[in-house]
Every structure is written in C-alpha cells, then in structure tokens.
Amino acid sequence: xxxxxxxxxxxxxxxxxxxxxxxxxxxxxxxxxxxxxxxxxxxxxxxxxxxxxxxxxxxxxxxxxxxxxxxxxxxxxxxxxxxxxxxxxxxxxxxxxxxxxxxxxxxxxxxxxxxxxxxxxxxxxxxxxxxxxxxxxxxxxxxxxxxxxxxxxxxxxxxxxxxxxxxxxxxxxxxxxxxxxxxxxxxxxxxxxxxxxxxxxxxxxxxxxxxxxxxxxxxxxxxxxxxxxxxxxxxxxxxxxxxxxxxxxxxxxxxxxxxxxxxxxxxxxxxxxxxxxxxxxxxxxxxxxxxxxxxxxxxxxxxxxxxxxxxxxxxxxxxxxxxxxxxx
Amino acid sequence: xxxxxxxxxxxxxxxxxxxxxxxxxxxxxxxxxxxxxxxxxxxxxxxxxxxxxxxxxxxxxxxxxxxxxxxxxxxxxxxxxxxxxxxxxxxxxxxxxxxxxxxxxxxxxxxxxxxxxxxxxxxxxxxxxxxxxxxxxxxxxxxxxxxxxxxxxxxxxxxxxxxxxxxxxxxxxxxxxxxxxxxxxxxxxxxxxxxxxxxxxxxxxxxxxxxxxxxxxxxxxxxxxxxxxxxxxxxxxxxxxxxxxxxxxxxxxxxxxxxxxxxxxxxxxxxxxxxx
Numbered sequence: 101x102x103x104x105x106x107x108x109x110x111x112x113x114x115x116x117x118x119x120x121x122x123x124x125x126x127x128x129x130x131x132x133x134x135x136x137x138x139x140x141x142x143x144x145x146x147x148x149x150x151x152x153x154x155x156x157x158x159x160x161x162x163x164x165x166x167x168x169x170x171x172x173x174x175x176x177x178x179x180x181x182x183x184x185x186x187x188x189x190x191x192x193x194x195x196x197x198x199x200x201x202x203x204x205x206x207x208x209x210x211x212x213x214x215x216x217x218x219x220x221x222x223x224x225x226x227x228x229x230x231x232x233x234x235x236x237x238x239x240x241x242x243x244x245x246x247x248x249x250x251x252x253x254x255x256x257x258x259x260x261x262x263x264x265x266x267x268x269x270x271x272x273x274x275x276x277x278x279x280x281x282x283x284x285x286x287x288x289x290x291x292x293x294x295x296x297x298x299x300x301x302x303x304x305x306x307x308x309x310x311x312x313x314x315x316x317x318x319x320x321x322x323x324x325x326x327x328x329x330x331x332x333x334x335x336x337x338x339x340x341x342x343x344x345x346x347x348x349x350x351x352x353x354x355x356x357x358x359x360x361x362x363x364x365x366x367x368x369x370x371x372x373x374x375x376x377x378x379x380x381x382x383x384x385x386x387x388x389x390x391x392x393x394x395x396x397x398x399x400x401x402x403x404x405x406x407x408x409x410x411x412x413x414x415x416x417x418x419x420x421x422x423x424x425x426x427x428x
Numbered sequence: 429x430x431x432x433x434x435x436x437x438x439x440x441x442x443x444x445x446x447x448x449x450x451x452x453x454x455x456x457x458x459x460x461x462x463x464x465x466x467x468x469x470x471x472x473x474x475x476x477x478x479x480x481x482x483x484x485x486x487x488x489x490x491x492x493x494x495x496x497x498x499x500x501x502x503x504x505x506x507x508x509x510x511x512x513x514x515x516x517x518x519x520x521x522x523x524x525x526x527x528x529x530x531x532x533x534x535x536x537x538x539x540x541x542x543x544x545x546x547x548x549x550x551x552x553x554x555x556x557x558x559x560x561x562x563x564x565x566x567x568x569x570x571x572x573x574x575x576x577x578x579x580x581x582x583x584x585x586x587x588x589x590x591x592x593x594x595x596x597x598x599x600x601x602x603x604x605x606x607x608x609x610x611x612x613x614x615x616x617x618x619x620x621x622x623x624x625x626x627x628x629x630x631x632x633x634x635x636x637x638x639x640x641x642x643x644x645x646x647x648x649x650x651x652x653x654x655x656x657x658x659x660x661x662x663x664x665x666x667x668x669x670x671x672x673x674x675x676x677x678x679x680x681x682x683x684x685x686x687x688x689x690x691x692x693x694x695x696x697x698x699x700x701x702x703x704x
Contacts, residue, residue: 133564157560157596165588168550172557175543176565177489180557196585199547200554204536 111274114305115213117249118270119144121256122181122211126152132260133180135170137163142272143183143213163188167196167210174206179260186212186228186269190235201265202238209259209266215245216356217384217401218273218306220394227389228269233361235267236334242287243334245269245355245363247308248277251331254285262287273394275306279329290337292344296324299412300344303354304330304363307382307403311354314408323412333363338370345371350415351379356403359383378418380411433476438644441476441511442468443703446673448507448520450696453687456524459532460500462670462683463577466608466641467501470666473647474573475508483513486539490567493542493558497551498577498606499533500685506530506538514540549583552576552603556592559601559661571655575604579611582620587632593661594633602654603634603663606641608670612684625665634663641666674699 125132126148134148138161149156159166163184170180182189189212190197201208212231219227236243242262246252252270259266266287283291293308294315303311308329318325326344330337345351351371355363364381371377384401398404445468453459471494475481479492496505503523510517515529515538522528529538533546543554555574562570576586593601605625613619622628629636635657639646647666654662670684671677674696677688688696 155564159588159592162585162588162592164549164585165553165556165592168553168585169557169560169589169592171543171550172554172559173561174557175554176558176561178557178561178564195547196550196553199544200550204544 110277112249112277113272113274114246114249114252114270115144115272117246117252118211118213118256118268119147121253122148123151124253125257125260126155129179129260131178133157133173133178135159135166135180135182137161137166137184137188139184142185143211145183163193164196167193168200170208171200171204171206174208175204179207179209181209181211183211183213185214185226186231187214187226190228190231190267194234197235197265198238202240205240205264207260207263207265209268211256211268211270213270214272215269216271216306217389217397218271218356218394219389220273220397221391223391224388229358229384229389231267231269232333232355232357232363233365236366237361240264241334242266242332243269244287244332245304246331247305247329248275248279250277250279250281251285255287255331258285258287269305271306273306276309278309278312285331288332288335288337290340291329291331292326292340293329294325294327296326296348298324298348299350299352299416300326300328300348301352301354301408301412302328302330302341302363302367304333306356307354310403310405311408313405314412317405317409318412321409323416325412330363333366336366336370338374341367341370342375345375345377349377350419351377352408352411352415353379353381353383354408355383357383359385378415378422380415382408382411430477432648435644438472438476442472443700445472445504445507445511446700447697449503450674450688450693452503452507452520452523454690454693455521457687458524459503459687460685461677461687462610462680463498463501463606463608464503465672465674465677466668466670467498467575467606468504468672469642469644469647470575470604470606470668471504471508473644473651475512477648478651479573480569483540486514490570492571492573493555495543495551495555495572495574496534496545497574498548498580499546501575501577501606502534505534509538509540548577548580549585552586552589553592555601555603556589556596556598559593559598560596562600570600572601573604574601575606578605578607578609578616578622581605581622590629590632590634597659598661599658601661602651603661605663605665606668607665608668610670610679610681610684614681629663629665634661636663636665638665639667641668642672
C-alpha cells in the first residue's frame with residue numbers, strides 16, 4: 101500500500117483541487133481575491149496568479165498581516181482566500197483568525213496546505229497536526245477536510261458562498277481520487293460511502309481512503325462496516341452520525357491529526373450527550389511529527405488500514421461486553 | 429477641499445466629548461480613561477473635518493474609513509460617533525453594559541463602526557485591506573485612517589503591516605499614532621523604548637508628520653498634507669498627554685485601565701467645565 105497501483109495520474113494532492121477551485125471562482129466572481137504568504141506555488145495559488153495577477157496579493161512571510169488584511173478586504177465586500185501551510189495559517193495567525201476573522205464572522209476562506217504527517221520529509225515544524233482543533237473551537241468557523249482533489253475543488257468553490265469564515269485543511273501528499281465529479285457535496289452534510297451493520301467508521305482527508313481499504317480487510321473477517329466521509333468537521337453532521345451509530349452501536353473515528361480536540365473529540369462530544377456508544381479513535385496521540393517518507397510515517401503513527409481494523413475489533417468487543425453486562 | 433471648522437467650535441466639542449467620556453466611564457465603572465482622553469482631538473479633527481461620511485448612511489461605499497486600532501480608546505470614538513449623529517447620545521451611558529452595542533472594545537454592528545478591534549496590532553492590516561480594496565474598486569476619493577497607540581506599536585504585526593502598506597504604495601492610507609508615552613506597565617522609555625519612532629516609520633517607507641496631538645490646526649494641516657503625498661503611505665505621530673484635560677489623571681500610569689469613581693468624576697467635570 102502507499103504506492104500507486106492504478107497509475108500516477110489518478111493520485112493528486114488536495115491542494116491541487118484547491119488551486120483549481122480558486123481559478124474557477126476567479127472566473128465567476130471578480131470579488132474573489134487570493135492572498136499569499138510566500139507560499140504561492142506550494143499552495144497552488146500561482147494558478148490563480150497566472151490568470152488574475154491583479155487579484156493576487158503577496159505578503160511575504162507575514163501570515164498575521166495577511167489574515168487581518170483579509171478582514172479589511174472582506175469588510176469592503178471582497179471574498180479573500182488566504183493561503184499558507186496549515187501550521188502557520190491556523191497556528192501562527194490563530195489570534196488574527198479569532199479576532200479579525202471569526203469574531204466579525206467575515207467571508208474569509210483559509211486554505212492551509214501541508215496538513216498532517218503525510219507532508220513527510222519536512223518534519224514536525226511543517227506538519228500541521230493541530231489545525232482542526234485550533235479552528236473548530238472558534239465560533240462561526242466552518243472546518244473542512246477534503247478527502248481527495250475532486251472534493252477539494254468542490255469544497256473550495258462552495259466555501260466562497262458561505263457568508264462566514266471557512267478553514268480548508270489540504271494535503272501536500274498525493275491522494276487517490278475516490279469521489280466523483282457528479283457526486284453531491286454539501287458543506288456540513290457527511291457522505292455515507294458504504295453501509296454496514298457492525299461498526300461505523302467516520303473519517304476525513306487521507307483517512308477516508310484508509311477506511312475504504314480497512315473496509316475490505318474487515319469484510320474478509322466477516323465484519324460489515326459503515327464508512328462515513330466526514331468532510332465537514334464543523335458544523336458536524338450529527339444527524340448522519342447518529343443515524344449510523346444507532347444502527348451499529350460502535351464507532352471508530354479516523355484522522356491524520358491529533359485526536360485531542362480533533363475529529364475523535366468532535367464526534368465524542370456529540371455522541372456523549374446523545375447516544376453514548378463505545379468509540380475507538382485512530383489518530384495521533386500527544387506527539388509531534390517527524391521526517392520520513394509519508395507512507396513510512398503513516399505506518400509509524402498507526403494510521404494504516406490495519407490500525408483501523410484493530411480499532412474496529414476493539415470497539416465491537418466493547419459493544420459485546422456491554423451487552424453481556426446488560427444480560428446479568 | 430472642505431471648509432475647515434472654527435477651531436473654537438472644535439475646542440468646545442472636545443470639551444463636551446471629554447465630559448461625555450468621563451460620564452460614560454463612570455457609569456460603566458470600568459474602562460480606559462487615560463488613552464480615551466489622549467485621542468479626543470485626533471479623532472474629532474477627523475469626524476469634525478477630514479472624513480467624508482454620511483451618518484444617515486453608514487454603508488455608503490464611497491465613504492472614508494476610520495479604524496480605531498487602539499480599541500480600548502473606544503469611549504471617545506463612541507462619543508464622537510453619537511455627536512455626529514450615528515446613534516442617539518443617550519445610548520452612550522450603556523457603555524460596557526450587557527446587551528449594549530457599545531462593547532468594552534469595539535464590536536462590528538454599532539452604526540459607523542468599521543471594524544471590531546481591541547486585540548492590539550491588527551488594525552493597520554485591516555486598514556491596508558480596505559485601502560487595497562478601494563484601489564481595486566477604483567474609488568479614488570476614498571481614504572483610510574487608522575489610529576494606533578504608541579504602546580500598541582510594540583506589536584510585530586504593526587511592522588508587517590507597515591511593510592505591506594509601503595510595498596503597495598498605499599497613498600490612500602493615513603496612519604496616526606497617539607503618542608501619549610505611557611503603556612500599561614509604565615513609561616515607554618522604561619518598558620520598551622520606541623525611539624526613534626520617526627526614523628523607524630521613515631525607514632519603512634512612510635511619509636512622517638509629527639504634530640502636537642491636542643492642536644487642531646496642526647492635526648488638520650497634517651491630514652491635509654498627507655492627502656497630497658503620492659506613492660507612499662503617511663503617518664501622523666501625534667504627541668499627546670495621556671489623560672489630557674484632567675490634572676489628576678494626566679500622565680498617571682494607573683489611569684490606563686480604570687474609570688473615575690463618583691467623587692473623581694465630580695472633580696474632573698468641575699475642572700473641565702471651568703475651561704473656557
């Protein structure tokens with residue numbers, strides 16, 4: 101696993117879908133602007149720059165200034181997309197995002213690329229593992245983690261029409277394309293990719309592909325899993341999650357991100373007060389990233405299909421144990 | 429060019445604004461007295477003379493914008509906005525109260541207010557965004573003003589924004605620094621020396637004006653001159669006295685973040701009202 105068996109062209113980084121989406125938005129709406137902090141090419145903002153140079157603004161290595169300037173643009177009726185690596189867009193400029201953007205509930209969209217440890221060789225300083233946490237705690241903020249380049253394009257385009265701020269978590273590493281152009285994509289509406297009766301796997305980003313792979317492995321073991329692509333972490337689609345969890349009574353969350361405050365936390369927060377079924381969480385625990393080949397790191401950080409399978413088995417065992425208790 | 433208002437009229441307005449601000453702060457029981465009193469003339473000469481706006485139509489797209497980056501000075505901005513008809517003066521006494529649009533630090537939603545501010549260092553970037561947007565939209569008459577505190581410019585983001593404004597040659601932008609020489613911890617010279625401020629701004633590519641920030645003529649002259657500077661942003665370094673107008677508040681570090689008690693209000697009002 102990890103190598104492309106179907107040919108390189110079917111694998112693309114979600115940052116590519118973002119870059120493509122920006123160009124399409126630029127064509128449709130002259131108020132769409134792109135702001136960059138010295139990572140114009142890395143974030144694929146250069147595709148927009150080639151077509152609309154007068155609407156791309158460079159800030160040098162100054163993320164805080166970029167974010168607050170976006171607020172000035174938005175207060176003047178523009179729709180800015182701010183581009184940087186996730187660590188800097190969500191972390192370095194966090195308080196600017198909080199006070200200049202989320203507090204005023206402005207239509208500002210932040211594309212943070214290089215999310216997760218799959219960034220690879222650059223190591224911990226450049227591997228964002230905290231953005232979902234940092235962004236979802238902010239009132240008014242929408243948080244999206246597309247699972248492939250097709251979904252990233254749709255998410256980018258749809259973000260512009262949401263009146264409040266959106267954070268898009270994007271990847272540097274190429275991911276297999278698993279969604280289709282014609283499939284529906286609605287911000288805040290999770291997509292059920294497969295229905296099963298034994299366990300609900302909820303994943304986002306690269307972990308959607310890992311979950312589909314895990315689904316195949318589980319099938320061989322006689323376990324029938326529901327797989328949900330939770331592309332929008334906030335607002336969370338509690339309806340879809342509840343519906344599935346009430347059927348399977350066992351949930352596994354999967355994220356290439358810290359579990360603390362991340363997707364696992366978000367789902368646990370929702371289910372704890374509605375339907376407290378056993379939950380197991382696949383993700384990064386209390387650890388920074390490090391350098392290495394992306395897929396070596398995915399294995400080292402226990403983000404592989406086998407890890408999801410093990411989590412499913414654990415959660416199903418807990419579900420059964422719970423039932424045993426009920427019997428006595 | 430607009431007709432300049434009579435200086436004596438402005439002085440009378442300034443006195444009234446100071447009285448309003450002290451009453452508001454006393455009613456609230458908390459707030460930033462020193463930094464509100466230091467910026468009265470700076471903001472009044474904008475709303476009383478320089479800015480183009482329509483208080484009956486706060487969203488007029490061709491209006492000039494004023495950003496109070498030193499958001500803690502908002503009692504003065506609120507009093508001035510009310511004075512020029514953005515909302516009823518009686519609302520001023522709701523400052524800092526639950527449910528009021530007059531939040532402890534400025535919050536978008538109050539008529540005439542251009543941006544939420546209060547977390548220091550962000551306003552100049554916001555002003556840059558507005559100046560760039562005005563240029564994109566070819567609104568040639570629109571000018572953006574941004575008032576910062578002298579302690580505020582410790583913030584690194586101010587200098588990021590200072591580079592951005594000069595890089596983009598934002599000659600539709602005029603910054604102002606309320607140079608009252610005090611920050612919460614003490615005198616700037618003891619806490620973090622900003623000198624030489626003039627040379628710092630100049631080296632960042634700004635045209636610098638240095639004025640007495642309580643002198644209406646000097647302020648209006650600087651705003652007028654700044655409008656004619658082309659190809660770069662301007663900054664007005666306005667030398668002020670923190671707590672200006674009330675002897676026992678002036679230049680007192682402890683008056684940064686407190687409001688007058690009833691007996692202090694009485695003394696302060698007596699002092700202000702004795703002025704001609």
